[in-house]
Amino acid sequence: MKLSDLITPVALIDVKRMQQNIDRMQSQTNRLGVAFRPHVKTSKCVEVTQAQVQAGARGITVSTLKEAEQFFDAGVHDILYAVGIAGNKLPQAAALLSKGCDLKILTDSVPSAQAIVDFANAKGLVFKVLIEIDTDDHRSGIKPDAASLLNVAKVLADGGMAIHGVMTHAGSSYDLNTPESLANMAEQERSGCVHAAERLRAAGFACPVVSVGSTPTALAARSLDGVTEVRAGVYVFFDLVMHNVGVCDIEDIALSVLTTVIGHQEEKGWAIVDAGWMAMSRDRGTQKQTTDYGYGQVCDESGNALKGYVISGANQEHGIISRAGEPDLDIVKRFPVGTQLRVLPNHACATGAQFPEYQALAATGAVTTWSRFYGW
Incomplete structure (x- = not known):
């Protein structure tokens, strides 16, 4: 795949x-x-x-x-x-x-x-x-x-x-x-x-x-x-909490949530994606740290962090991407409907727990499914 x-x-x-x-x-x-x-x-x-x-x-x-x-x-x-x-x-x-x-x-x-x-x-x-x-x-x-x-x-x-x-x-x-x-x-x-x-x-x-x-x-x-x-x-995997602690760079974070832009609130500078808190988890561990990443740091499809763009709000199946500071009024052009993005998690353990499996992305671009355990 x-x-x-x-x-x-x-x-x-x-x-x-x-x-x-x-x-x-x-x-x-x-x-x-x-x-x-x-x-x-x-x-x-x-x-x-x-x-x-x-x-x-x-x-x-x-x-x-x-x-x-x-x-x-x-x-x-x-x-x-x-x-x-x-x-x-x-x-x-x-x-x-x-x-x-x-x-x-x-x-x-x-x-x-x-x-x-x-x-x-x-x-x-x-x-x-x-x-x-x-x-x-x-x-x-x-x-x-x-x-x-x-x-x-x-x-x-x-x-x-x-x-x-x-x-x-x-x-x-x-x-x-x-x-x-x-x-x-x-x-x-x-x-x-x-x-x-x-x-x-x-x-x-x-x-x-x-x-x-x-x-x-x-x-x-x-x-x-x-x-x-x-x-x-x-x-x-590392995560954003560990980045704020100072033991990893953003580029070291190996787990992300792949998501798709499904709509916009253009006047607010919002892009709506299909990763809400059911995908990211409700863990807001960075909220009390030096940098608050909301529900996750947004990256492009290749995994490069897009500075200032985070999931700032989340419902069960909807995530709101916005830019820190001034709203991005070009959000529709920047992230058209159908755009795939990656979102780095606050807490890798909590985000991983939202999914029954991982998609393992090799350097070649090939994707393989790896199962994940559940239960006590």
């Missing part, structure tokens, strides 16, 4: 850009001397993940057990489910273990750890468990110095579980936008997680894995002493 053959809107992957992003992250983690375990929740796509593995990734990270099932069926065995486990999901996790999946699960509390132990002991299983560490007050996890860290470890160890290690995610790095602040956050993430591991080891618990990561901190880290693996996800 060619782009002109596609019924818009579609999620479009620029394969050349994607591969450059994969190579960049793999080179960074190789330089820092750590294993790289990509977070595949961004793409939820076998072909994308295969490219990451071929570049040198060791195992994957998932955000749902459905992803774990799908990727295991596709031949990936080393999987970290990086969301705190709830008791009702343990049978699903156990089923993966029984099939031979090398699944690791996550906890950050005594009740959760006890639920893991009780279920596993009743079933005659041993789970590999990582303890989540909170290094930035962003979300979940145990503070590196908290007494509960050792309490959780004791419950797991006394219950016969394998304490596989500790992991953290510096999600607050998304709020930063300078090289120095990102490097400082990367060091905060590293040192906090390493400290938690050292406390566990000093108390007599095994802690072979020290896992850290977010796309900004992975790219900004200057040293990862004491860390064994890095996780990052959105880097594979």
Whole structure:
């Protein structure tokens, strides 16, 4: 297929850009001397993940057990489910273990750890468990110095579980936008997680894995002493939020939505396209950043950004393209009905989730369909 053959809107992957992003992250983690375990929740796509593995990734990270099932069926065995486990999901996790999946699960509390132990002991299983560490007050996890860290470890160890290690995610790095602040956050993430591991080891618990990561901190880290693996996800496509954070150029963004101009409001300087929030998602992550891209940055059909033109408004199936500042009263001539455009997303994970498949655009111009996973 060619782009002109596609019924818009579609999620479009620029394969050349994607591969450059994969190579960049793999080179960074190789330089820092750590294993790289990509977070595949961004793409939820076998072909994308295969490219990451071929570049040198060791195992994957998932955000749902459905992803774990799908990727295991596709031949990936080393999987970290990086969301705190709830008791009702343990049978699903156990089923993966029984099939031979090398699944690791996550906890950050005594009740959760006890639920893991009780279920596993009743079933005659041993789970590999990582303890989540909170290094930035962003979300979940145990503070590196908290007494509960050792309490959780004791419950797991006394219950016969394998304490596989500790992991953290510096999600607050998304709020930063300078090289120095990102490097400082990367060091905060590293040192906090390493400290938690050292406390566990000093108390007599095994802690072979020290896992850290977010796309900004992975790219900004200057040293990862004491860390064994890095996780990052959105880097594979990048997006406008990451551009505002400062870790990629507009030209690095590999995911876009191909859309078609379907009408105009000439006196307002609007072009109407068939990509509304059902295609772009409602994520307005750039709204609180230095540059607000509305629902997405508009590009020409070849992927070249058209400065100042964004999707400034969106309904379910309609997007409004306008120019920042003075309205473009030549909008009808600039973007005639039928014009195909690409729109770069605020948040690649959210935009990708709107589509059941991607259209992978090769450098030759050929387009191939790649399926995408859904569900929990």
